Amino acid sequence: MEWINAIVQGVLLGGLYALFAAGLSLIFGVMRLVNIAHGDFIVLAAFLALTTTSALGVSPLLALLIVVPVMALLGYVLQRGILNQTLGDDILPPLLVTFGLSVIIQNGLLEIYSADPQKMNAGAIETASLALPGDLNIGVLPLLMFLVAVAVIAALQWVFYRSALGRAFRAVSDKQDIAQLMGLNKAHVFGLAMALSLAVVGIAGVFLGIRTSFDPSIGPGRLIFGFEAVIIGGLGNLWGTLIGGIILGVSQNIGAQINPGWQLLAGHIAFLIVLAVKPRGLFPRID
């Protein structure tokens, strides 16, 4: 029973990892940019939510209404102001600039909020649970997070393949110059992609802050989880990313069940096994 419980909780945790991963996957798909500071933006969003809840006295879930637009705006400004200048054939500039951003965000947060771990309180919903047959209990909050993750992935999928914005994303992804000739402003399209990515990061950050305690230094760890979910699921496949997140969450929980020290290690090993056996991920997009 303990094992089934570990697996079920792992699946729910996987939803959060898929949220970490979705934004990363999106901007890589659109502009081949890997944002090393992605995890630090998640932590930044969590701190933003913390300030919002304490300043306005609202529930962290309501703070989403502020955090998500602020993060999206930040993403757009960042892309137009800095990151667009780094895009090109050379992979080094975007990598190093986002690495620098990561250092700046971490130390900026450290300066403002100190290194103390923080946590947000979402009220009664945190301890509420649903009893399932067979002694299983599922927390309402983890379940809610999982369902939101599924909804976010579905919404991104819809945006990418069904909307005009998604058409623009796919066009600049395929051939930047031709897309430009067709009247798309690629600087603007990239800005929107980063805005969307950081909007998802905003949701992920709020959920992270409700689920566990956080401090300025944990960003890189979240980047790695998101990255592993992307690679396990297969590059460019959003539903694959969700499954990648679930595999990662389940592996970690099974590892923790065997030995508490093996939780993170088990997740990394699952990732390395997938990399060894299927280097393009379990469900690569065919192209």
Added chain:
Amino acid sequence: MTTATYSISRSSPATRIAALAGFLVLAALVAAPWWAGRADMRLLSEIFLYLSLACLWNLLAGYAGLVSVGQQAFVGFGGYMLFALAIFAGLSPLAAIPIAGLLGALVAVPVAFLIFRLRGAYFAIGTWVIAEVFRLSFAQVSSLGGGSGTSLPVAIVRSMASSRSMREATTYWLALGMAVLVLAVIYLLLRSRNGLALTAIRDSEVASNSFGIDIWRHKFIVYVVTAGLTASTGALIFLQKLRISPDAAFSVNDWTAFVIFIVVIGGIGTLEGPIIGVIVFFLLRETLADLGTTYLLLLGLVAIVVMLKAPRGIWGFVKDRTGLELFPLSRRVVDENQKNGK
């Protein structure tokens, strides 16, 4: 009328002066135990070890195009191997340093097979995962102190040299020797056939592939050699600290972020760049380190500005304007008549 005769030369007056100056500086540095204080020698050792890490990262990222943010995997691995060999096998730390390097190169082989499947930026994060796996694994080894780490036993430290000053001089010379070794290896590598291939790969992978260069093999060799030398450097770093813990050994800030900063500021893809970068980095650190987090904020900011405004760093800036080169690496045409004053 004289016919123009040309020859191809690698050296120039600048490289000859630089070589002479380099040997004079090296001689002064070798003699440091006689003229420098204890604190100065510690600082100099740290500079040498950062110089080797920076040169090695520059070889990886600047020449082989392998941008790694996980070199702390090998720094920490080397450090832990030194402690393990000294504590469990009773080896002298001096003998353990090259063996740690060898083991580092050995462990890099399967790692390379795995992460070379990832490209570009994903390769970078892949190297980070490897470093995390190393960190978490060593934290599980309870005989090496687990998560809280361990110290090098006093008896082993004493066995290195009879007196404290002799011991300090020894670790100092080892650090200096390491930096010289790394520079020499990279210099000779770049002047060899392999170096020509690497430079070609750096400039264009597609073009070099069409000339029949086996890109995978060259990158693999560079990765493994770099890992070995990085592990040896790591062993030295922790021989100096006398204490190791998973968080210190596999710190991404200490062994990768600072190193990247040094190379980017100095000039990536040049042999001179890391030398300039390490001087700038330590000047900044010695003057601004009291500022704490603000200092790190500044470092991040400077790195971003340099990457955006002068992506080839300080040395790239100088080289573009003057054509100056301190290490005789690139070939240039020399007009023999002009040289002989005819």
